[in-house]
Amino acid sequence: MSNPRIVTRREALTRGMGMVGVGAALPNFLLKTSLAGPETSPDHKIVVALALIGGHDGLSTVVPYGHKEYYDLRKVTRIEEKDVLKLNEEVGLHPNLAGFKNLHDEGKLLTVLGTAFPNYNLSHFTSRDFWESATAKDTTGKEGSTGWLGRYVDYACKGIDDPKLAVAVGPGRHPLIITGKDHPGIAFNTPDTFSFRGEGSPAGKAVYRELNELSKNCPRNGDDLFITQTAINANAASETIRELVSGYSTNVEYPDTQFGNSLKTIAGLIGRGLSARVYYAAQGIAVFGGYDTHVDQPRRHGQLMDELCQSVCAFQKDLAAQGNADRVLTFTFSEFGRRAKENFSGGTDHGLAQPMFVIGSGLKGGVHGKQSSLTDLDDDNLKMTTDFRCVYAAILEKWLGVPAEPILGEKFSLLDCVA
């Protein structure tokens, strides 16, 4: 078998050759070099996805204080009614979410109750992949899986071979949610570490770049192509990203945590006009166990709420100062909520339905969806009242202005939450 040979766009231009070999079957991003610079269109809408890693206890985040059953279920892990930041007669926010309460009052915070997925699964990993892929099929760990925001970029930016259209900031794996077939996205921890420093001489650097480009000529399989294109994209994006971030300054103070710094970097990239349509950051990766509070929940969950609120509010303030607040929609999700009844270790076990937050201007702020019953449980779990894909569908159609069905693979009723 002869090796598939991929023609770079540059070659195609200079030699006038068409695509040959396996080209037709390959994703776009594997076929093209990334010569495009930042495609700055000052008005494109942006979505920022924030993952609360570990499966967060929705009943402590958005407290159903109006239901007395809540206090029967929760003895150690309860939030007392007097501490709840009330959103309505039924539910209110964790006391450490004062900034979110302000956003709520300004109509910039949307709280969606009872979100989950019909074929739920209580594994962290399978469940997180469901939320990120938003497809009914279990694609956990499967090669070529994509996330719904990645598919959005594929759809909206078809033919634009810019590697920086989807960006994840922070440690950990490359997130599925921003991974598209043609646009796998860029993931980096900090801008400083995001460069090649192995060879000092300009001649050596030039050979380095050429060798990496030439790897495209003899890939044996999808992994080879994946690595090659990731390397080429990284080389192409590295300088732009560092340049943009190092040239950004803000007066807004962020918490000096991994999550706070990730949001600050994202704000800088948005402020300096990076072409990215979607961003991702995760909270809880650098914290022991994140939101997976099987034990010692009140202290740990409280700290995370504080970090979440401070970071997101700083981010919103920063965007407003930039004049970009109207272009950016931010939402939170976790792999699942936690068990209705607390355990005996001062914590809670894996559960099901959870609240989501959507933050930004141009929203129909307030509380949406229905609080899951605290008595009618599914195997001790809170039942789903809103399929989270109805929220995604609304974001796609109403905020981003694209049809949701081709991206989510099914038709969903839109949650009436975007103006």
Place this chain on the structure above:
Amino acid sequence: MKRRVSMWLGIAGAVALWAVGGLRADEPTPLQTAEEAAKKAVASEEVMQNEWNSREMARSATREIARVERSRSESAVADYRRAIEGVTAAEAAAKAARAAADGEPDAAKKTPLVETANQADAAVAAAKANLEQRLAAMHAALDRLIEDSVAGERAANELLVSENGLRDKMAESRAVELKVLEMKAASADAASVDAAKRAIFEMQAVQLWERQLWAGVQQGTLGQIIEMTDHAGRIAADAATIEPDAARKKTLEEFAQRETKGKTDAEKTNGECAAIVAKAISEIYPLRAAAMGGLTPLAPEKWDLAKARHLLVRAGFGGTPQEVKNLHAMGLYAAVDHLVDFHRQAPAPASLDVIPVPLPDPLEGKLRNAFVRGQAAGARNSIDGGQFGALRQWWIKRMVASPRPLQEKLTLFWHGHFATQQSVVQNTYILYHQNQLFREHAAGNFGGLLYGIVHDPVMIRYLDNNLNVVGHPNENLAREIMELFAMGVDQGYTEHDIREAARALTGYTYDNATGQFRYVLKSHDPGDKTIFGKTGPWTGDDLVNLLLEQPSTARFISFKLYEYFVKKDPAPEVVDKMATVLRTNQYELNPMLKNLFLSEEFYSDAAMGTQIKSPVQLVVGMLRDLGAKEATNFGQIDGMIQEMGQQLFEPPDVKGWRYGRSWISSNRVFSRYNAAATLANSVPLASGASGVDLVGLLATEECKTAEDVIQCLAKVCLAKPLNDEQRAKLVAYLGQLPPQAEWAGQKDAINAKLRNVLVLLLCTPEYQVT
């Protein structure tokens, strides 16, 4: 193969005939007849075995006698030789004394001289008398030597014949038994046909193994014949040179010739036995594989250097060109045994003392001020923090330097499989012991690992089982043990099974002070639990057995090991075969791993050179490939691996590292490139040098031109060749080098130049896979 097919046809025909022929009810069926024959064959085998036993005793006795006679003869010959020398010396002395006496003119002086000469003459007479005695003694000894050697050799040769007979007899009765099995297989129903066919392969393997073992026993017998004939022949030949009697001399010479011939014959037969052993060994591997229901082994003639490198990289981390050549020279079967039977190699040259965090000083609690109390506690706890870095570096060093690389690679696998995080447990002491548990059972028994993990303080702490007590179950461990450790997600268990398993695990906790497992009876739920449909007062120990009984467990472990060592997405039938081997061997991992590393699948194009390197593989493999095992900067290396996304004792979560594409992101590409470049240029070595020594590494390879150098470096580093354009770029960048013979004289300058191109080779997408 052909033979087997025709045999199958024959049996099928026989069965068909029997079915059609309509035998009378009182006549035995062909199967009964065959079973009867098999029984008889085994009985007559026993008779021959008894006969062999008595011959073996006879041989043993005669061998001892012959050995004593040889030693006696050797002394007798030496004594006689000394006696001859004694006579010669005495005669010379007598002659001199007589001459001195005869020549003395002075009568007074002559008298004592004559006296001396007379005494010398007497000494000659005495020496001659001694010579006669010694000759007689030698004759007696040699007569017995010849007689007893002949008897000893006869006994040994008779034993040999008996061994031949017994060997053939056993082969015969195996053949009859095989026939029974083949008849059973031919009439087996769909459900049992696989097992019936495996039984045939098993019997064939047994047949071969017996043949090999008998040939080995015969080699022992022949070795003794060789030793006897050689020694006796040399004694006789030596004695013949000093034997005065012509007839006796002739007898000795004939005996010596006879012994030489006996030795030559025995050596020839010994060579034949060695060939039988070698042939049986090479034939037995595929049969053993088939008998266990395993994967088909690679044909040994397909074993080449590229495959040897692949094996060394996957079943270890990698090695220098010389190490690859050494492994290749062993041949496929021995190479796999060498790596998998790693306990035969020396342990890793790295040791570590980890101590538990001391308990608080009794006075600590009495410190009133919280700040100073915190200081005291901090001083205690800092012991643990300091140990943790040392623990990671110790392990990395083992992976880099251990002569048992597979043991470390499997330890890393089990750490990722039974994943726990130091950031959660915060106790280096128990983590160290967990790591040793994985190392001890690395290729041992999976049941042992599962049992160990249920009693492992780290896992108990990590998944909160210390909080899992009667009446207040915590299902964290129960869930993950099914989903991640034994059966695989949604593979044959229910949420109900998880809750019941959690009850079984109640009371399994650990002692914070000692870091030891504890079973607390009063915390255990003694009631009946129903797990996988079985009801009983199960404990955590019972749960281990219940899990091992689940077919999904063997499949899941096989699946994960296949993905770790071979490639992603194995075909279900491949996993089934591995799982069968695992179950056939009661979850012993060693036979399954050997079967895997011998298999055609392992060496397929889809597997070779297609694995994305984990950060550990990237760095450890690089140091091993480039001959930099003596690195001393394990702190820095640890940091590099972490930056690439793999901190030891800190997998991302309980599911462990995801491997494959998860290691590659735009950010991590740079972490990988930058680390490889730094190590190539400046890794500090125990010798005091820094940077990899490419001049030394390439000394075993022929590098005449810049093109050769690039080709050699690519062969050392890459699992797949560079494309022509890449190679041309590197050749151009390297430029001219002096002839290789002159490199040693300007080592630093050449190394610097070579490292420049090496770095470019390492910082490519090609280097990210192996």
